[in-house]
Amino acid sequence: MKNAQKPDHMSLNSLVNRLKDGRYVIPDFQREFEWSPKDIQELVKSIFRDYYIGSLLLWKGKTENFDALSCEGIYGHQQNGGAEYIVLDGQQRLTAMYYAFHAPEIRLPNRANRAFYFINVDEFMRENFDDAFEYHYQSKRLQRLLDSPKAQYESHQFPLSVIGTGGWDLLKWVQGYTKFWEEYPNTEDDNEDHISAEQAEVYAVNGEQFGQYIKEITDEYQISYIELDQQLGIDKVCDIFTQVNSRGIRLDVFDLMNAMLKPKGIQLKQMYRDVMPNVDWVDTDRMNVYVLQVMSIVLQSYCSPKYLYFLLPGQLKPIRHSDGRREQEILVQSTDEFRDLWDKSVSSLVRSIEILKHPNEYGAISPKYLPYASILPVFAALESHIWTLPALERLDGTRKMKHWYWAAVFTNRYSGSVESTAARDHQDVQEWIADDDARPALLMEFENRMRNLDLSREVNTSSSTYTGIFNLLVLQGARDWISGVAPQFDDLDDHHIVPEAWSKKHLPGNTWHTILNRTPLTADTNRNVIRDRLPNQYLPEMFESSGEESMRSILASHFISSAAIEILMRRDFGPNDFEEFINERQRTITDAIQDLLIHERLDLSPRLRELDLDIERVELALRELVATNLEDDSERIPSGVRQKVQQRFEVAAKKDPSLDPENSRQMSSLLPHFDIRDIQDTLTNKILWPVFSSSFTSKSDLDLKFSQLASLRNGIRHSREVDDVTRMEGEASVLWFDKILTK
Known part of the structure; x- marks a missing residue:
């Protein structure tokens, strides 16, 4: 029997050249090109990270078949002869590559302008792949960049269209980039950006390595394809096409894993159907993939499609050691081990969902209030890891995971492509759980961002910051203004404090939709009591019926301060008052984020929260005493x-x-990194004691009070359980230090 199928492969360079020559055409019965700019970007990322992008199905054509199927060129290609293959499967991928590498003069479907694709060399060489691949729409500013190689070098923007024009242009661009940074001025007079000579040298070396990597990828990256014989009849080819595309959707990684596991006796789709009712609370169509990602993160930290394939029972995974040695290992030995790992991962996801939606844990009481679905795999993997810790270490592990989670929410960390982010976070948080000093960089980013956070711009109810604030209101125990109880998720309105009807008439844009003007209330209170009235109308009624003290307490649970209440109750409330209220609530909420999340006081009782603030105040005063007495x-x-x-x-x-780093010897830089014991060792040092003895007359008393203070502090910060003796001794030490330090 004649073999009608010929599996083969070609290099990326060959494919790019064939696309340029117009060798591929699309039959009329194919759907239109419909990928978004982001889809193209993700394909490019997969190629340059050496990931498999699937096989193409091609039919070696002839004139009568081109005509019979009304074949046309790839989207954007000015077809003028040269057709060789009819594309049966792979149109979207081929068109995406043509658009990225050849930059045709045509806008993408449903877009106003052309899109141009780039690789940021600096981000790529730092392996920050989520930020390394970019696209920009046509504009005057972009045209200046395209016209100026120097501007490209300076901003590290490598245009992918350089690959489409040929190998010489690639070599020329890489040499130009490298030379630019080799000759970059490093004096402050000539170097406006103050880029050091050392940094410029790093960029130059990166340029050489980047060029070598791109050349290797374009020469060696292989795209697989199946070529159907030219002599096949059109009817048979159309039948093949129909079978391939019968569902009208792209084959995803779960489908591929399902196909690969079937010969091993594992029905992956049925396994997911069995557990789906337990995890379908989350509003996502990727939960089946999330289970696989949890499995992969637990076994190997990584969860991109490339790594999911190593979950196949008996699949060899190549390992390269730091000393250059190479070997292979099998992550999953048998089908029974695969099923066991699947069950454990599902259980972790179920527990994680229950924790996230609990009103006293994370406050995502409804699927629409979950900041990200994409954070679930790494969250579940970390939750699973914490369960493996010794019992006495789990509480501290949970505390650190909470801190990481809120940092991720308020830095929009999981709003884009997340596989590499999840892998990095999983490793960083595990290291932090094991070592207090291995604090992830994300936490510093979180703290810095909170200082400049503008919540007035948060009007998108699905953004992570908006939903994060809403979760925090739930956790704070925000009570209904009429019933005095916390609303349930099925009886919850996202209420405008200053009503929308008034705001539309008096405020610009959609500023009244900000989270700063929203809070959770029952539907009855919102619609039947407050309605469209201003706060200066409905708040006095509530004060009179419920009592002023009680109402102020309820409003405080919504992060509405006494100062904000006074603003809202002004008789002639106007736009300026609205702005003043927004600013006051911004201050209250950011202070709450600082207090509850950054300083991790969310889970503390009111008394312990107050004590923690007192301890922090004493620590700051003692650090100031060290700086003053040691004359900085x-x-x-x-x-x-x-x-x-x-x-x-x-x-x-x-x-x-x-x-x-140059400030590592300055007192002002070092003081924030002193802990209580560092301060104690400084004050009681044999040489320095005479400097501090006038403040603390007895070194033994000072040591005792430090021990009591440290015991209370550590109990609050780590175990979260403080017995009465530790609490009372700690309170006494705070009072003692206060008395000494206020002299």
């Missing part, structure tokens, strides 16, 4: 303490660009 001379700090604190500062400086 860091060289006077005991050498052992100084070495520890400098190491902490240097670690923090690597993660936080706002910290200058």
Whole structure:
């Protein structure tokens, strides 16, 4: 029997050239090109990360078949002869590659302008792949970039269209980039951006390595295809096409895994159908893939499609050691092991969903209030890891995972492509759980961002920051203004404090939709009591019926301060008053984020929260005492303490660009990295004691009070369980320090 199928492959360079020559045409019965700019970007990312992008199904054509099927060129290609293959499967991928590598003069479907694709060389070489691949719409500013190689070098923007024009242009661009950074001025007079000579040298080396990598990818990356014989009849070819595209959707990684597992006796789709009722609370169509990602993260930290294939029972995974040695390992030995890992991952996801939607844990009481569905795989993997810890370490692990979660929410960390982010976070949080000093850089980014967070712009109810604030209101125990109880998710209105009807008449744009003017109330209170009235109308009625003290307490649970209440109740409330109220609530909520999330006081009782604030105040005052009495001379700090604190500062400086490593010897830079014991060792140091003895007359008393203060602090910050003796002794130490420090 004649073999009508010929599996083969070609390099990326060959494919790019064939696309340019117009060798591929699309039959009339194919759907139109419909990928978004983001879809094209993700395909490009897969190629340059050496991921498999699927096989093409091609039919070696002839004139009568081209005519019979009304074949046309690839979208954007000015077809003028040269047709060789009819594309049966792979049109979207081929068209995406043509558009990215050849930049045809045509806008994408349903877009106003052309899109141009780039690789950011700096981000790529730092392996920050989520940010390395970019596209920009046509504009005057972009045209200036396209016209100026120097501007491209300076901004690290490598146009993918360079690959489409040929190997010489690629070599020329890489040489130009490298030379640009080799000759980059490093004097402050000539270098407006103050880029150091060392950094410019790094960019130059990166340029050479980037060029080598791109050449290897374009020469060696292989696209597989199946070529149907030219002599096949049209009827048979159409039948093949119909079978391939019968569902009208792209084959995703779950479908591929299902196909690969069937010969091993595993019915993956049926396994997911069996557990779907337990996980379908989340509003996503990717939960089946999330289960596989949890399995992959638990086994190997990574969860991109490339790594999911190593979950196949008996599949060899190549490993390259730091010393260059290579070997292979099998992650999943048998089908029974696969099923067991699947069951454990499903259980972790179920527990994670229950935790996230609990009103006293994370406050995502409804699917629409879950900041991200895409955070679930790494969250579940971390939750699973915490269950493997010794019992006494789980509480601290949970505390750290909560801190990471809120940092991810308020930095929009999981709003885009997340596989590499999840892998990085899983490793970072595990290291932090094991070592207090291995604090993830994300937490510093979170703290810095909170200082400049503008919540007035948060009007998108599905954004992570908007839903994060709403979760925080639930966790704070925001009570209904009439019933005085916390609303249930099925009886919840996202209420405008200053009503929409008034706002439309008096305020610009859609500013009244900000989260700062929203809060959760029951539908009855919102629609039947408040209605479209201003707060200066409905709040006095509530004060009179429920009592002013009670109402102020309820409003405080919504982060509405006394100052905000006074603004809302002004008789002639107008646009300026609205702005003043928004500013006051911004301050209240950001203070709450700082207090409850950054300082991790969310789970504390009111009394312990107050004590934690008192301890923080004492620590700050003691640090100030050290700076004052040592005359801001860091060289006077005991050498052992100084070495520890400098190491902490240097670690923090690597993660936080706002910290200058050159300041590692300045007292003002080191003080924030002193812990209680560092302060104690400094004050009681044999050489320095005479400097501080006038404030603390007895060294033994000082040591005792430090021990009591540290016991209370550690109990609050770590175990979250403080017995009465520790609490009372800690309170006494706070009072003692207050008395001493206020002299």
